[in-house]
Amino acid sequence: MLSFKTTETLRxxxxxxxxxxxxxxxxxxxxxxxxxxxxxxxxxxxxxxxxMQEEVLKMGATNIIVQAVRPPExxxxxxxxxxxxxxxxxxxxxxxxxxQSSVKGAEVxxxxxxxxxxxxxxxxxxxxxxxxTVPWYNETYGIQVASGRWLTPTxxxxxxxxxxxxxxxxxALMPREEPVGQTLWLGEYAYKVVGVLKARGxxxxxxxxxxxxxxxxxxxxxxxxxxRWGQVLTDRSAGGHSHEICELHExxxxxxxxxxxxxxxxIITHLLEKxxxxxxxxxxxxxxRLEALERTKWLFVVLGVSIAAISxxxxxxxxxxxxxxxxxxxxxxxxxxxxxxxxxxxVVEQFLVETVVLSxxxxxxxxxxxxxxxxxxxxxxxxxxxxxxxxxxxxxxSLSQTIVTPGAVILALGTSVLVGVVSGVYPAYRASMxxxxxxxxxx
Amino acid sequence: xxxAQLINLRKVYQMGAGVEVVALxxxxxxxxxxxxxxxxxxxxxxxSTILNLIGCLDRPTSGQYILxxxxxxxxxDGELSEVRGRRIGFVFQSFNLIPQxxxxxxxxxxxxxxxxxxxxxRHRSLELAEQVGLGARARHKPMELSGGEQQRVAIxxxxxxxxxxxxxxEPTGNLDSRTGQEILAIFGDLAARGRTVIVVxxxxxxxxxxxxxxxxxxxxxxxxxxx
Numbered sequence: 001m002l003s004f005k006t007t008e009t010l011r012x013x014x015x016x017x018x019x020x021x022x023x024x025x026x027x028x029x030x031x032x033x034x035x036x037x038x039x040x041x042x043x044x045x046x047x048x049x050x051x052m053q054e055e056v057l058k059m060g061a062t063n064i065i066v067q068a069v070r071p072p073e074x075x076x077x078x079x080x081x082x083x084x085x086x087x088x089x090x091x092x093x094x095x096x097x098x099x100q101s102s103v104k105g106a107e108v109x110x111x112x113x114x115x116x117x118x119x120x121x122x123x124x125x126x127x128x129x130x131x132x133t134v135p136w137y138n139e140t141y142g143i144q145v146a147s148g149r150w151l152t153p154t155x156x157x158x159x160x161x162x163x164x165x166x167x168x169x170x171x172a173l174m175p176r177e178e179p180v181g182q183t184l185w186l187g188e189y190a191y192k193v194v195g196v197l198k199a200r201g202x203x204x205x206x207x208x209x210x211x212x213x214x215x216x217x218x219x220x221x222x223x224x225x226x227x228r229w230g231q232v233l234t235d236r237s238a239g240g241h242s243h244e245i246c247e248l249h250e251x252x253x254x255x256x257x258x259x260x261x262x263x264x265x266x267i268i269t270h271l272l273e274k275x276x277x278x279x280x281x282x283x284x285x286x287x288x289r290l291e292a293l294e295r296t297k298w299l300f301v302v303l304g305v306s307i308a309a310i311s312x313x314x315x316x317x318x319x320x321x322x323x324x325x326x327x328x329x330x331x332x333x334x335x336x337x338x339x340x341x342x343x344x345x346x347v348v349e350q351f352l353v354e355t356v357v358l359s360x361x362x363x364x365x366x367x368x369x370x371x372x373x374x375x376x377x378x379x380x381x382x383x384x385x386x387x388x389x390x391x392x393x394x395x396x397x398s399l400s401q402t403i404v405t406p407g408a409v410i411l412a413l414g415t416s417v418l419v420g421v422v423s424g425v426y427p428a429y430r431a432s433m434x435x436x437x438x439x440x441x442x443x
Numbered sequence: 444x445x446x447a448q449l450i451n452l453r454k455v456y457q458m459g460a461g462v463e464v465v466a467l468x469x470x471x472x473x474x475x476x477x478x479x480x481x482x483x484x485x486x487x488x489x490x491s492t493i494l495n496l497i498g499c500l501d502r503p504t505s506g507q508y509i510l511x512x513x514x515x516x517x518x519x520d521g522e523l524s525e526v527r528g529r530r531i532g533f534v535f536q537s538f539n540l541i542p543q544x545x546x547x548x549x550x551x552x553x554x555x556x557x558x559x560x561x562x563x564x565r566h567r568s569l570e571l572a573e574q575v576g577l578g579a580r581a582r583h584k585p586m587e588l589s590g591g592e593q594q595r596v597a598i599x600x601x602x603x604x605x606x607x608x609x610x611x612x613e614p615t616g617n618l619d620s621r622t623g624q625e626i627l628a629i630f631g632d633l634a635a636r637g638r639t640v641i642v643v644x645x646x647x648x649x650x651x652x653x654x655x656x657x658x659x660x661x662x663x664x665x666x667x668x669x670x
Contacts, residue, residue, distance in 0.1 A: 004558055012555075019543050336539050339500060340600070341528015341556040343521045437500050440539060 005349075013353035024358060027322045030315025031362030031419060032369065035412045037311050039370025041304030042408035044377055047401040049297040056293065058200065058214070059286040060141060064253040064265055066091060066099070066272070067282045068246055089280040090246035098271050099253060105260045110137050110252040113225045119218060120185040121173040128169050128218045130186055132225020140254045148180035148195030151221055155194075159223040163191040167199035168215040189228050191220060261287045305411070312415055315362065316423040319355050323427035327351065334431050335439025344432040351431050355424030356417060363416030367409055374402040445509075446607060446639055447474040447497060452506035452516075454492050454662075466492045467662045469506070474608070474641065479634035481650040482643045484659035491612065493659065494643050498531050498610045499523045511607050528556050532601030536613035538593040540585040546596045547572060547581050553603045571599035575629060591622035598629055609633065611642045615649065627652060 017024045059065060068090030096111045113132035118125055135151045137143070143150070146167065155162050163186065170179045170193075179193045200214040255264055265285050272281050327334070334347055342350075378401065454467040467489050474480060474497075484490045495501040496508060499515055502523070508516040515526055532553075533539075540549045550568040551559075559567070572581035575595040585593055594614060601609050611630065615623030631652055634640050642649060650656045651670065658665040 004560065008555065008561070016543070332539070333541050336541055337552065337556075338524065339498070339527060339533050339539075340553040341524055341604070343524040343556075345521070346524075346556060437495055440500075440535070 009346075009349050009353050010357070012350060013357050016350075017354055017357060023322065027319055028358050028362035028365070030318040031312065031359045031416050032315075032366040034308060034312030034315045034419075035363045035366025035416050036370035036373060037308035038305060038412040038415065039367055039404060039408055040373040040377060040402075041308055042301060042411070043371065043374035043402040043404045045297060045300045045304055046403040046405055046408070047374075047378070049293060049300075050403055051401060052293055053290060056286045056289045058141070059284070059289075060252075060254065061287050061290060062255045062258055062261060063140060063286055064255070064261060064268060065284040065286070066095070066251040066253070066268060067284060068249045069280050069282045070244070071278060071280055088245040089278065091248040091251055091281060093247055095272065095275065096248065096251050098275070099251065099268055102271055103253060103255075103264045103267050105256050106264065107254045107256055108136050108140060108252075110134055110140050110250075110254070111222060111248045112137065112250040112252070113222065113229075113246070114249040115225065115229055117187045117218075119169060119173060121182065124173050126169060126172040126216075128166075128186070128216055130225065131217050131219045132222040132229075133219055134222055137219070137252075140252055143200070144198045145195050146198040147178075148193070150195055151219060156221045156223050159227050160221060161189060161191045161224055161228075162194045162220065164195040164197060164219040165193055166197055166213075166215040166217040166219075168213070169218055170196045186218060186220070187229075191218075258287060261285060309415075312419050315359070316419040319358055319420065320423040320427060323351060323355055323424060324430070326354075327427045327431040330431075331434060331439050331442040334434055335436050335442065338434075338436035339440060347432040348428040351428035352421065352424040355427070356420035359416045359420030359423070360413070363413045366416070367412060370412070371404045374404060378402060445473045446476040446478075446511060448472070448507075448509040449493075449496070450507040450509070452496060452503045452508060454489075454496065454501070455504045465662055467496075467503075470662075470664055472657065472664060472667070474639065476607075476639055477634075477637045478639055478655055479630070479653045480641045480655045480657060481653040482641060482657045482659060483645060483647075483650055484665075485645065488659045489662040490643050490659045492662075494610055494612055494641070497608065497641065498533060499526045524556075528553055529604055530607040532604070532606040532609040534594070534597050534601050534609065534611035534614045536616040538585070538590070538597050538617070540593055540596055540600075542585055545582050545584055546577060546588065546592075546599075549585070549596055550581075550600045550603055553600060557604055567603065568599070571602055572596075574602075575599045589622075590618050591625060594618065594622075594626050595629070598626070598633075602633075607639060609638060609640045611640065613644055614642065615644070615646065 071087070071089055091111075093111065096109055100106065100109045110133065112134075113130075115130040115132065117128055117130045119128045131137075133151070135153050135156055138145075138150045145164070148164070150164055151162070154160075163184070165173075165179055173179070173184060174182060179196050182193050183190050184193060185191070197215075253264060253268065255261055262285075265283060265288075269283055272283070337347065337350075449470055449472040452467055452470040453465075456464045456466055458464055470489075470493065472493075482490050482493060492501070496503055497510075499510070499518075500523075502518075503516050506516065507514055510526065511530060513526075515523065518526065540546075541552065544552070547565065547568045550571050551564040554564045554567060569581070572578070575598050577592065577595050577599070580588060580592055581596075585596070588596065597614075598609075601611075609630075614630070615626055618626060627649060630640050630642065634654070640653075642653065644650065653670060655667065655669050657667045
């Protein structure tokens with residue numbers, strides 16, 4: 001229950017604003033647009049950030065991913081190429097074992113080989129990335145099966161030629177058939193499809209920030225990958241052909257909690273530095289990416305809000321201007337009220353309530369309009385970008401959603417109330433400092 | 444019992460550049476409770492200044508003003524507002540009603556600043572509107588009322604907080620003579636019921652109806668005579 005004074009002063013203010021509805025609405029517009037801008041900016045930033053976070057989270061926030069890095073070509077041609085014509089680099093099973101025994105709290109260690117290959121089903125072909133991995137890979141990455149099943153320990157032990165297809169591989173090779181139970185060719189070997197995964201989309205992985213299409217992957221048992229492809233991999237994709245030897249392309253370390261990530265990262269880096277002479281490895285910490293993302297997001301929030309603040313400032317000046325005019329116009333009323341027992345404080349409150357009501361209503365109206373604008377912005381920007389042919393697919397897809405957070409709404413409303421107070425203080429003060437005798441004589 | 448006592452009141456206005464204008468010099472006056480007084484004098488004689496001081500709209504440069512047993516000559520702005528709200532009722536020449544408010548709402552303005560609740564305010568304003576003979580016109584805005592009706596609203600407003608003194612500054616100045624007589628009749632009626640009323644006027648016919656005439660000239664009280 002509000003006090004007598006609050007409710008009555010509020011009523012007085014609202015009644016007075018209703019005397020000039022047109023003027024009040026116009027005055028409100030400044031604040032409305034300001035709040036609108038704040039909400040829209042924050043929603044777009046939040047949407048982009050959410051999208052990027054989702055991508056990072058696909059890699060697992062408590063995971064550390066150690067990747068093999070192919071040394072630059074210039075080094076290979078001079079030294080190693082002459083000897084065996086095969087480039088040896090990357091992670092080894094020994095690395096995996098060392099990490100397993102040194103990192104306390106590592107729940108699972110997932111080794112993986114990545115082999116670029118051509119997949120073929122009758123006459124259809126598509127380039128895929130064959131992942132030789134272990135059955136617990138799916139739990140580490142939260143992979144979900146759409147139909148059939150995932151790899152089992154039995155598959156691993158028996159070195160079975162079975163595979164699980166990424167969503168777009170299945171779509172490309174077997175658009176009409178049920179893939180599970182079919183047999184396809186990976187390079188020179190036949191594999192039986194046991195499962196198809198749900199679509200996962202793109203992930204930002206790798207050292208150079210290369211995007212990785214999870215849906216173009218084919219998963220086979222790690223044992224089968226080593227047996228069928230051996231140590232030497234031949235890549236015929238880039239016109240000529242190159243050979244390389246790489247035991248493991250990736251080792252994923254899953255930790256029990258986020259607190260363990262940074263200490264574990266230090267141990268792993270230390271181990272790799274000790275046992276690898278060449279910098280042929282890279283430690284990817286999704287959690288660090290999340291943290292960096294959070295910092296970047298705040299930068300954009302501050303930037304966006306600063307720009308929106310300018311329009312709120314303009315709105316505030318508009319309110320102040322109208323209120324100063326209103327105070328002059330109502331000089332006599334002020335004199336009358338003072339003669340009838342109104343204290344200076346009463347006069348200040350009367351005018352302050354008017355500006356705060358104006359700016360708050362402007363703010364309240366601005367929130368839904370800003371939220372509406374936020375949903376239109378991605379659509380509009382995508383249209384413009386597509387028409388002009390600018391912006392990458394990734395950039396456009398990260399614009400695809402906007403999120404209105406309660407924090408943004410509170411910030412916008414709080415600011416609009418504050419603008420009302422600030423812009424009302426001076427006119428209200430002027431009104432209260434009028435000499436009642438002169439004010440009464442004012443024509 | 445003296446209700447209001449002005450003792451050696453002096454009012455000097457600073458006009459800047461060291462120029463001083465003496466509006467009142469050593470005025471001493473006593474207003475008795477229930478007395479109907481007229482303050483008369485030519486324009487510029489200081490009668491408005493006296494009215495402003497009695498009405499606590501202004502503070503004297505020196506001297507003392509005792510209102511209802513309390514020295515109000517050195518009160519702060521806020522305290523003076525409080526005194527005006529509780530103890531003084533103003534009636535002006537040009538009515539000074541708030542144009543956007545209805546007659547009833549205008550009558551309630553002094554009650555508002557005494558933190559009287561809405562329902563009680565409305566009860567009181569209806570009662571007062573009845574007393575000054577407004578009747579059905581009470582729900583109209585000032586623009587829709589005649590001068591006489593507006594002044595009735597102003598008188599009702601002046602009585603709202605049951606003040607010690609009702610101060611009227613040329614209350615008939617903007618009215619035709621017949622309406623003026625009606626308004627003066629209301630003041631006479633109030634005085635007859637024991638109200639303390641002070642009227643500032645230069646109209647001798649107004650002065651004749653009062654109990655006491657104070658004549659002012661050149662910032663001094665020339666005479667205080669009982670009718």
